[in-house]
Amino acid sequence: MSQTIAIETRDLCKSFGDVKANDHISLSVPAGTVHGIVGENGAGKSTLLKMLFGFYHPDSGEVLVSGVSQSFTSPSDAMAVGIGMVHQHFMLVEPFTVLENIILGAEGSSKLDDAKGMARAKLLALEEQFGFNLPLDEPVETLSVGVRQRAEILKALYRGAETLILDEPTAVLTPQECVQLFELVSQLRDQGKTVLFVTHKLHEIMAITDNVTVIRAGKTVAERKTAETSSEELAELMVGAKVVRATARDANEATTARLALENVKATGDHGLMLKDINLQVLEGEVLGIAGVAGNGQTELLEIITGLRPVDVGKICFDGETISSPQEMTDPITLRRMGMAHVAEDRLKTGVVESMSARENAILGYQREQEFSRKGLLRLKAIAEKAAGYFESQDVRPRNPDLPIASFSGGNQQKLVIARELAQDPSLMVIGQPTRGVDIGAVTKIHDQITALRNAGKAILVVSADLDELLAISDRIAVMCEGEIVGTLNIEDATETKLGLMMAGNKGEAA
C-alpha cells in the first residue's frame, strides 16, 4: 500500500465568539487507510470536519489534500478535490427519490430526464463495484435509516470522492446495521478509498480503524496506530482523567410497582406506534428503555406523562389508572400525584428557549400554590426558588435573568433536573438524561439518578446511549417497532445481547 498522505491538517484553529472550538489541530491521514477521530461530545470534532469539508473557513492553519494546500470556500471546493462527507444528520431531501438525491448539485445536464438517465448508468456501475443494492426510485422518506446512510455514501462516491468522512455514522444504527457498515467500510478501503471515521465509541475505533487521533477540548492530544493502543488508553486520553464509575447501588428487594402499563396500544403522528406494551417500574429501581431511535420510545414517554392518549389498555400510577382509552390525566395532575418528567428533547419540549432561567424554573409547576395564588404569580417565591436551583445544582453562570438558551446544555439540564426534583416526586420519567451534556455534568446526573433510586423512587430512563443504560439501570427493556422485545436484568445485559434485541430478535429475551 502506498504511503501518500490523503489528508493533512496543520495547526487548524477556529473560534466562535470567545470559544476556541479548534485549537491547533494537526493530523495526517495516509491514503487507503481507515483513520479514526475520537473525542467526547463537544471536543471539537464537528468543527474540524466542517473545515475539512469547506463548510467553515479556518481562522488559521491549513488543510492539505494529497500534499496540496487547499483553501475551501464551500463544500463544492472540497468535493472537487475528492472529499465526500456523510453527515450525522443526513443531507437528504425526504420527498425526493434516492436517484434525485444523489444527482442534486451534480446533475450534469439542465434537463432532468437526461440527467437521471446518465446518472443511472454510472450508479449501477458503482453499485456493482462496491456491492450496493439501493432502491433508486423510492422516495427517501420511505427508507430505513441504514439504507439512507448507504444512499449518502453512494452520493459521495458518485461525486468522485476518494476520501470519505463519516461523522458519527453508527449513532443511528442497530448493532447489526453497524456490522454491515463496517463491512462496507472495509470494502471501500480495499478498493483504495480513504475513510475518516469519527465517533466517540471506542470499540468502534478498535474494530475498524488503522490509525486514530484523539481530540480533547479542541486540541489533538494523541495520534496512535490502532494496533498499538487499547480502549483504556484511548478513554483516558479522551477524558483526561481516569473514568469513575457511578455511585454504588444499594440492594433492592422491593416488588411494588409504581408504574404499570397493561396491554397498551397507542397511535403516533404517523400511525400505530405502540403495539401491546406491558411494563412495570418498581419502587427503588431504574428501568432503562433501550432501542434505536424512532421505535416508539418517544410515544412511550408521551403516553406515560399525559401528552398522548392510549387507544387500548391502561396505565396505572401507584395503583390509580392515569390513562385509558376513556380518559387521560393531564400533566399538571400527574405532577401533583408525584410524577416528574425530564423531557427527552430539552430544547423542543422541556424549556422555553427565549424565556429566562427563572421563568423556566416553574414551567409545568406554574399552577402550584407555591408559585401562583389566585391567578397571580408570586414573583418573589419564584426568584428564591430559582436561586436555590442554581445553588444546589451549581448552575453557571449564576444569573437566572439570562434566557435559558444562553446556558450550555449541561447547565440547562441541571436546572431542569432541579426543577423536576423540587416537588419530591415518587416517579421520575427521564428521556435522554445526558443528551448534549458535557462530560463533567454526565457523572453528576448519573449520581443523582442512582441516589434517587437508593432513596426508593421509581425511575424510568429512555436513552439512546447503551453505555449509559448499562451504567445506571437495574433492568433494561428493549423496544423495537413499537414492542417491548424483552427485558434483561442488568447482570445478564451485554451490548451484544441488547443489540440483537434492538434489531427485533426475540430469541434473546429473558
Place this chain on the structure above:
Amino acid sequence: MEFFTDLILLLDSTLRTATPLVLAGLAGLIAERSGIVDIGLEGKMLAAAFAAAAAAAVTGSPWAGLGAGIGASVALALLHGWVSIAQRGNQIVSGMAINIAVAGLAPTLANFWFRKGGQTPLLDDEARFSAITLPFADALADVPLLGGLYSELLSGHNLITYLTAAIVPLVAWMLYKTRFGLRLRAVGENPEAVDTAGISVTLLRYQAMIITGVLCGFAGTVLSTGLGGGFIRDMSAGKGYLALAAMIFGRWKPVPTLLACLLFGFVDALQGRLQGVDLPLIGEIPVQFTIMLPYVLTVVILAGFAGRMQAPKASGIPYEKDH
C-alpha cells in the same frame, strides 16, 4: 339556449378574473417552494398595477407598462428576499410591511404625477392589453355550440390571459423537468442538503424571488391594463391573499393551484353575475353579500380542506449555516 349562453359568459369572465390569481398563485408557489413565505403578493401586484398603468399612461404603450410593472414587482420581491435571506427577518411581517407600504406609496405617487386623487388617468385602448379576437372567431360565431365556445369563451381575451395559459405548463415543466426545478424544490425542503451539495442556497432563493416578482408583475399589469383601464386605489382587493389560499388548496403544485384559482375566478365571476339578479326562492341577494363570496370561500377552503396540508418543510425558516 339562454342557459348555455349564460354559462359561456360566466366561464368567459371566470378566465378573465382568474388570470391575475393564477399568476399570483404561481408566484407564491415558486417562493414557498424555495422556502420563502410571501404574503406580500398583494403588495407586489398593487405596485405592478400602479407602475404599469402609470407607464402606459405616459408612454401610451402597454409594453412599457408591462416592463414597469415587472420592474416594480421584482424590486419589491428582491427587497422581501433580502429581508428573508440576508436579514433572517420574520417573513410574514416583512410581507405585510410591503403590502402596507405599497398601499400608501402607490396612491401618493399617483397623486403626485397625475393629480387625480390617487388614480391614474383612464388608459386609451392603444395603451392597454385589449381583447384579441382569435382568427375566424367572427366567422365561426354562428356555428352551433362549438362556434359560441370558440368565439365567446376562447376568443376575445387580452394577451396576458393567453400568456398565462402558456405560463402554467412552463412553470410545471421548470419545476419538475429541469435541474433548476430540482434544486428549487430541494431548497424549500432541506436547504442544508442543498448547501452541502455545493449549491448556493442564497442564490437559489434570490432567483426564486425574481421569478415570483416577474409573475406578480404580470398579475398586477393585467389588473390595471388588461382587465381595467387604469390604476385605482386598492385595486388588488385581497387577490394576493386569495392566490395564497388557492396555492395552499392546490398543495403547492402548479396544476392543482391553477384549478383552485379557476374556482376562485368562477366564484368571482358568479358574484358579478348575481348582482341584481332575482333568484328563485332567495330573491335578490344584496350586492354586499355577493361581494363577500370569494372571501368566505377562502375561509371555507382554509378551514375545510386545506388546514393541515404539508407545506414545504423549510418554508418560512431563515437558513443559517451555524447550527
Place this chain on the structure above:
Amino acid sequence: MASQRKLPFWADAILLPGLNLLAAFLVSGLVIWGLGEDPFEALSLMIDGAFGFEEGVGYSLYYATNFVFTGLAVSVAYHAGLFNIGGEGQAMLGGLGLTLAVFLIGDASPVFAVLLAIVGAATFGAAWAFVPAYLQAKRGSHVVITTIMFNFIASALLAYLLVGPLQRPGGQMPESADFPDGASLMHLQDLFEVIGFSYESGPLNLSALIALLCAFAVWFMLWRSRFGYELRVVGQNHDAARFAGISVTRMTVIAMMISGALAGMMGLNELLGEQHRLLGNFTLGYGFVGIAVAFMGRNHPVGIVLAAMLFGALYQGGAELAFEMPNIQRDYIVLIQGLVILFAGAMEHLFRDPVEALFRRVGQRRAA
C-alpha cells in the same frame, strides 16, 4: 451557539427602536424629497401641526387613543404567537356592537347605555376574532389569511347594514342615525372645565383614559398573572406548553379573543367619543396602524403607548401637512407605517447585530 449577551435595558428599549425609527424616517424623508418637497420643512410642518397648538395636541392624542387599542390588540396576539391582522374588521364589528347597545337602551338610560356599549364593543370584537382563532386552533387555517378575509367580510357586512337596516332614516350616506343624547363619552376639555382649567383638547375624550387602563391591564396580565405566563409559553413553544399542562387550543382562542376585544374597543374613541353615529369606514386603516405601533413599541404596553403617541402625532401632523403641501396626501402616512413595520418588525437584525457586536467589543476592551 455562542453565548447570547443581553444588551443593557436602555439599548434594547430605546436605542434599537430609535435606530429603526430613524431608518424609517430617513426613507420617508427621501420620498418627500423625491416628491419635490423639502423634507425638513415637511417635518417642521408636521411637528407644528401635531404639537403647535392646543387643539393639535388634542387631536394627536385622540388618534393615539385609537392606536393604543389596536396596538395592544396586535401585541396580545403576538405574545401568544399569533399575528392578528384582523384588527380592522374586529374594530368594525366592535363599532357595530357598541352601536347596537346604544340604540337598544340609549333612550332609557344613557349612562347604562355607555357601559353596555363598552361591553358590546369588546364582545363583538372578540366574537369576530373567535372564528379565525378557532379555525387556527382546531383546523390549522392560517390566522393571517383568515383574519384578512374577515376584514373584507366585516367591511361588506357594515356596508350592507348602513345602507339597509341601520341607515339613518331618510339618509343617503352609509351611516346610522345619531346616538341618543347623553350616550357618549365626555370630552376631556369638558372634564378639564369641571376641574377648573381650560385646555382646548378637541375630540380627545374619556376613551383615552380607558385606553391607558387597558394598557396597564395588558401589562399586568402578561407579566404578573399566571394566565399571562401561560400565554407567553404558548406563544414561544407549543410543545413546552403541552408539557406544562397548558391547552394550546384554548389559549390560542382566548388570546385572539382578548386581542379582538381590544381592537373592538377602538370604536369607543371614534364613535362614542366623537362621531356619535356609526360610519361605514370609521376604522380608516387604524387596525393596520396597530401592527406598526406594536412592533415599534416592542410589544410592551409602555412602548405601545409611546409608539401610539408618535403615530397619533404623525396622523395629526400629516393631516396638516396635506393642507400645506399638495404633493403629500394622507396615503403618505400609510407608507411610513409600512416602513416602520419593515424596519422595526422584519429587520430586527439590521441594527441589533452591529449594536450587539459593538457592546461585545466595548465589553472586551473594558475587561482587558
